Amino acid sequence: MREIKFRAWNVITKTMIDLKKMTPLALNMDTDGLFIPFSDGLLLMQYTGPKDKNGKEVYTSDFIKYQTFIMGRESGHYRTREVVKHEGCFGIFDQNEYDFVPLRKLLTTTKTKYISNFGEVAIEKVSEIEIIGNIYENPELTEVENGGA
Numbered sequence: 001m002r003e004i005k006f007r008a009w010n011v012i013t014k015t016m017i018d019l020k021k022m023t024p025l026a027l028n029m030d031t032d033g034l035f036i037p038f039s040d041g042l043l044l045m046q047y048t049g050p051k052d053k054n055g056k057e058v059y060t061s062d063f064i065k066y067q068t069f070i071m072g073r074e075s076g077h078y079r080t081r082e083v084v085k086h087e088g089c090f091g092i093f094d095q096n097e098y099d100f101v102p103l104r105k106l107l108t109t110t111k112t113k114y115i116s117n118f119g120e121v122a123i124e125k126v127s128e129i130e131i132i133g134n135i136y137e138n139p140e141l142t143e144v145e146n147g148g149a
Helices: 103-107 140-148
Strands: 006-008 015-018 042-053 057-059 063-072 073-082 084-086 089-091 100-102 108-115 119-126 129-134
Touching: 042 089, 042 103, 057 063, 057 100, 057 129, 073 089, 073 140, 100 103
Parallel strands: none
Antiparallel strands: 006 015, 006 042, 042 057, 063 073, 063 129, 084 089, 089 100, 108 119
């Protein structure tokens, strides 16, 4: 089961905040839910579950770089996209606003391998994604995403 946690961008100080560090008293409270302090100056980002190839946790609003595949084979081309939550699912919009790809599907890519006496056999390989920034600390990456990188 995925751990539920958040981080927040403080728009006033322009810093990222780990909410566990921000609310130590709230974490020791006997509550049935998650306590999150609301503020007009905080923009929340939710942990999506997986980690990138460097072991860094992937949150919404992160920009990830991943390799594209053509007919199950590595293309050698990379794309940069923002991680979003869409209809209750974490993922990216690959080409346009209608082409939503769930993060779990992006992480597992079917590839083929030639095995003697069997021919082409489908195997699964975990795709490597890399966090290269987020929309708050690296707004210039929005241009890279829109440019189709």
